[in-house]
Amino acid sequence: MFHTRLRTMFRQHQSLARSVNFSAETCSPRALCPATASDFVELPRKLKRSERKPWVTDVTELKRRERWRRQARRVVREVKLKPPDNGLLVKELIPVARDVLAARTRLLSCVSRVSDSVPIFVCRVCGDVHIGDPPHKIRSCDVSGSLKSKEHVWKRGGVDCIVPVVESFHLYDRLGRAVSHEERLEVDRVPAILELCIQGGVDMPEYPTRRRDFPVYLVAGRLIDFEKRFPKNGFSGKDINIRTSGFWQMRKRLNEDRGPLDFPCNDLKECAEQGMEALEKLRSGVGRLMKKYGVITCAYCSEVQVGPKGHRVRLCKAFKHQMRDGQHDWQEATFDDIFPPVYVWHVPNQPNSLLVDALKRYYGKSPALVELFAQAGAQLGENYRGIMRADVVVPSLDEERLAV
Structure with missing residues (x-):
């Protein structure tokens, strides 16, 4: 008898709650006048010095990937890698990298003209x-x-106030070893978008990079490169100095004889329209490249490295850098990190x-x-x-x- 009364009281409470919710929804101002709702969007909150950048990928997913990598290292077997993880280029993204470089050049020209x-x-x-x-x-x-x-x-x-340049170390071999702290002054630093385009398939004589004809192999967690032991075609060493550290440096830097920018148009409004179009192309193209080619950033400062892993230069002065011995705390980057x-x-x-x-x-x-x-x-x-x-x-x- 007592249980029957409890069930009856519970049903009456549920029906009363439904009627209250229905009346509140139908009588709310948002339901009566949905068009009056503002579409205002808040800007991203400025992080404090002690706060970490938000994760792009969920931490649980990152832990799952790391567990899979540890298990794969224990088994001595070959793991097939796909481009660009195997050192080869993604062929369908080579035109995208060229378009991104052209859009960046046109964007800078339009900004210089409109300013x-x-x-x-x-x-x-x-x-x-x-x-x-x-x-x-x-x-x-x-x-x-x-x-x-x-x-x-x-x-x-000037233009540098609204187009900040985020630089990254240029890698001759994106699958090679990371830049050490002792080599920080011997390796060229280039804009991160330019380095992303170079790794995506754009060839620039000023910044040579290694292009493989055969893929690398992953066996027991280690990359095995047969081209390093048995090279098929040698690289021409003209106009390039080979240092003891193994990195390349061009004798003439890119910014030493840079010509004036060619303005794409004369009309101010037309130039602004082309600038907006170049900005959207740059955003979409960089987003497609970053899905394949790894770009990482420090979780506490603005340092960015284009490549599958970060460098080991101890120049981080952000929150608790003493606990990391000045090294950066790397995580996945976004478009706002390389083009803030x-x-x-x-x-x-x-x-x-x-x-x-x-x-x-x-x-x-x-x-x-x-x-x-x-x-x-x-x-x-x-x-x-x-x-x-x-x-x-x-x-x-x-x-x-x-x-x-």
């Missing part, structure tokens, strides 16, 4: 960037040495509009490259509406107290 008409400002103290004239008056300069009012001290900036975005305040579609601190909650943000091309007249896609807050109307100063 002549759209000014770039950078803070002397904190390095904050603003696109357009006049620079904003938002009091966000909160670093050591800033003014008491937290206002920025602006100066004219610089976020700036978004200027509304008004000429010579001044951003003030009292209305900063109505302003959006955007990548500096996107903002530069947008002010030059380029049409933006729907991917940037969320962070730009295009659905918000910025009130005037006398209307701000009336805004809800």
Whole structure:
């Protein structure tokens, strides 16, 4: 009898909960007016010095892969590797690497052309960037040495302020040994995107790399390279110095006779449109290359290494670097690690509009490259509406107290 009463009370409680949930959902403002919901997207939170970068692959999956590798080393058998893990190129990605290199060159040309008409400002103290004239008056300069009012001290900036270059060690053999600490000054450092294109199949005389005709073999966890013992075709050593460490260095560096960039167009709006197109091609192409060719980054600093494993240079000065003896804590990298975005305040579609601190909650943000091309007249896609807050109307100063 007691159990029957309990079942009856439980059923009544479930029916009451269903009716309450249904009435709350039907009477909520979001259900009545779904179109009023804002599509605002928050920017990635700036990590503290003691915080680690988020994992790209889940830790459980990484542990499972490592257990499989340990078990494979115990068994003396041959494991078939696929390109590029076996040293060969992925043939379908060679045109992608060339397109990425061409898109990077065109993007730099367009940025250099547009920056002549759209000014770039950078803070002397904190390095904050603003696109357009006049620079904003938002009091966000909160670093050591800033003014008491937290206002920025602006100066004219250049292309390097909005297109930061992340460098990586150039590897002659991507499957060879890692760069040691003693060899840090003997190995060339090149932009990470350029090194990714070189490993993806782009041949550059300035930075030679080894191309294999036959794959390597993995036996009991060790790579066996027969071409190293019995080379099929020798490499021409003209204009290349062979050091005792075994690395190659070109006599004439790439930046010693670099000619001027060729502007792809004369019209400012057309150049901005081509720049946006080059940026999207660069993003998609690098994403395809990174799925096959390994790129890793330090979990606490901005160091990046293109290749299957990281170097052993002890130059990390991030959180708890003493416990690692100055070495980096490597993990899988993302596109933002090799091409970091610089976020700036978004200027509304008004000429010579001044951003003030009292209305900063109505302003959006955007990548500096996107903002530069947008002010030059380029049409933006729907991917940037969320962070730009295009659905918000910025009130005037006398209307701000009336805004809800």
